[in-house]
Amino acid sequence: MKRMLYLVTVPLSARSFLRGQLAHFRAAGWELHLAAAPEPAADLEEVARQEGVTAHQLPMQREIAPLHDAAALLRTWWLMRRLRPQIVNAGTPKAGLLGSVAAALAGVPVRVYTLHGLRLETTRGLKRRILQLTERVACACAHRVVCVSPSLRERAVALGVVPAAKAVVLGHGTCNGLEAQRFAPEATDITQTAALRTRLNLPEGTPVIGFVGRFVRDKGIVELLDAFGRIYARKPEVRLLLLGDHEPGDPLPLEARRTLEQHPGIVRAGFVPDTAPYYPLMHLLAFPTHREGFGTVALEAAAAGLAVVTTNATGARDAVVDGVTGLRVPVGDAHRLEVALLELLEQPQRARALGAAGRERVLRDFRPQQAWEQLGALYASLLTERHRAHGDRLKRALDVVASALGLLLLAPLMVGVALLVRLQMGSPVIFRQVRPGLHGRPFAMYKFRTMRDATDPQGRPLPDSERLTSLGRFLRATSLDELPELFNVLRGEMSLVGPRPLLMEYLELYTPEQARRHEVRPGITGWAQVNGRNALSWEEKFALDVWYVDHHNFWLDLKILWLTVIKVFRREGISAAGDATMPRFTGSSSRNGT
Template sequence: MANTDTSSRPHRVCFVCTHSLTLATLYKGLFPYLRSRGWEIDVIVGDREYRDFPVEHFGDLQPHIIPMRRLPSPVADLKGLAQFVAFFARHRYDVIHVSTPKASLLASIAVTLTFNGRVVFVYRRCVYELMSGLKREVYLSVDRLIARLSAVVVPISRQLQVFLRDAKVCASNKLLLIGSGSSNGLDTRRFRLTPENCAAGESLRHELGIPATAPVVLFVGRVCGEKGVDLLPPIFEQVRARYPDAHLVVAGPDDPRDRASAETERYFTQQRFVRRIGYVAKTEPYYALCTVFLFPSFFEGFGNVLLEAAGMERASVAFKVPGVEEAVADGVSGILVGKGDVEAAAAAVCGLLSDPERRRGFEQRARRRVESEFEQSRIWADIESMMLRLATA
């Protein structure tokens, strides 16, 4: 059996997620923290696309690769399941921490078949939010299976917690919200408006050729349809009608599964007042550079970039949708408008640009909120406490 006497050895945990980008962006700092607490850690991802895992954020990390495809693929999925079974037959853990749909499904089944440790299922987002009919029911059934095979299900927001309960995906006694939500909290020492970050922002402004007095609207995230990037051009055109010297900076990788429209891509690449940046590992200079953070996503599990902007004392404008509503306190740390409302989003951005004193109030409240509710060290302590309960049960 997996959980024999653990008193004479370190506790062991395996983290599993589908995409290396997820690992690179959503687990920073957690592994060094857990190792400092005596945990032995292994990591499994489904690809080698991202290999930049800085030692200061991940320690000495060499992920195991078990190929996985996000979309259903019976042959590839069965092959992946066989590899997971072989892996968990060779390696024993106290806790297996899974997230993202395909990785969670394959790993939780393999753990059960090999009588390995206890599964923690981190529920990051409802991938079938915009689906209906049979397709939605299939995805619901998959989530119910993963939840059944898990010891604990951790939704990363209160809204997801309510959804999982009301949709009968998971029994209430298995659900555990860590802190006020999010999966990894915010490193408020890294994301703060230090002189170094301000200087890096000014250097970036010069590098990008943005005039010293020009207001900057920033988007950070995957450049894809569900993130609302096709609405960035019409929103920003209305902003430029009032502020002709304003610039738009779009930072993030393209998502081949849900590409932005060709018209949007042309706008990003051809307009002289737009700067299109790819994936950015160090985002602090971009937040320091910007005047307002604009995030027109249609739905989120939890909008982590909104916490980053808040930590950097930047007010956000976003849609009032699940996941975003908890990352931004409307009227406190930013402004939320109706989903897809281009005019209201543009008006909110312009309102913040036109009133620096009001904008500064949002910025200060945003910083205080992330310090009090989302400080990373508190989230990590709660994660470890949960895992210890499972490892020693």
């Protein structure tokens, strides 16, 4: 049974980031497991029940606690050793670190770290260095790092947290898309909205600025309170509706706390597990964050048809298109925030237009099914990549053992061939030429010499047919000229089996598809050599080379080696019709436009 394990620090993150995703992969045939901190345990069990997955409690805390974290790491490693999942996806800071390290220690085949944001962006000193180190460790232990927004990927790479080649973004961003229908204006329950208005004392027609999030500095709540204080002084009918609560580990300044508790224009709804019913109460959303992974709250508001005022912070700028779906202001600028909020309060028609454009963008670019399909494709490619990596290790082991034994056992034969070449053609005995290897990197390839150094009066080499000696023809027919390439195989520049290394000058003539032949090491023999060799056209040979790149495995290599022995004895495909070897490659007809 295919088994996948997701890890998040707290159950609320699973509800926010994995809604529907776990059930999607379970329906695709995976056995799904979810691990998180046990507080509150009821929330973890509820998410597991809704998604149809198995829940596991792990003793994780959001804040740094070395002894507690060490115990949690051990428990996480033991869980993975017991479950033996093919894929682990760890997200949110603490679960991302512990999950990625434990997965690496447990030898999980595919390890994905979902980067939801960088806490280090808004920290300083020792804490910043510690957070940067932990992120680097988590990313180093993962095979891929899914950054939930393009700007987050850019920032993570710039800070040296993750190599660019390892960091990816799914579509336009987010890790799960957004269920836009949950927030659609037409889905509003009028009775529920009326009840909320009554409970919160927000009569119909009251201009309401909304805020959704934790009451911490990083969410920009201090600037919002400052801006709202001045807005209220000019427009006392305006209300600020706050959905969220204080963070025990990150308290606000005393003055901000007093404002929250005492300001007559502020309405606190507290923490709510489902924000959808509250958006119909708002006229616009204030989202003055200092850092985000991706501004999911801004997408929720947009799906509800609301304009959003946010900042240019990492993650936030991906959620709002400035002047199209909302307005963006500099991070920490309370005055600019005030101006933007007032602008939309005083221009309700423009606010509605921005909200409508935002909803259209959510429906177009952030469907959950899109995110799940892209994530599924990533999982599939990583599984193939890891399977291929295992096969490549086996292939390399075969190369080393076979080339070493071959050089040892064939040494007398190679000495004899070298003497014959020396007697008939003189020095040098070995033909050395730079050829393109893996990923096109040049290397010096060795063969026994088969041609004379004959030139025309202008000093240009004569055609192959005139330079090829009788001994050379025999060596090529029996493939004995290839024996020195065993040294290239032993050194890791070539493999026993792979596309033949051609000339460096051919690299710029390949089509993009033909160039894929360099995704594996070149070989002494290959799929094209046992399916026609030089009797094939260049296009046919390259097509066979690319087929091998996509399908190579240990057993196919053994088959090719066996067929090579048969072809050598039959002496098939030694040369193209009318040529001593092959005509020169001048580019494919598709590349030349003919």
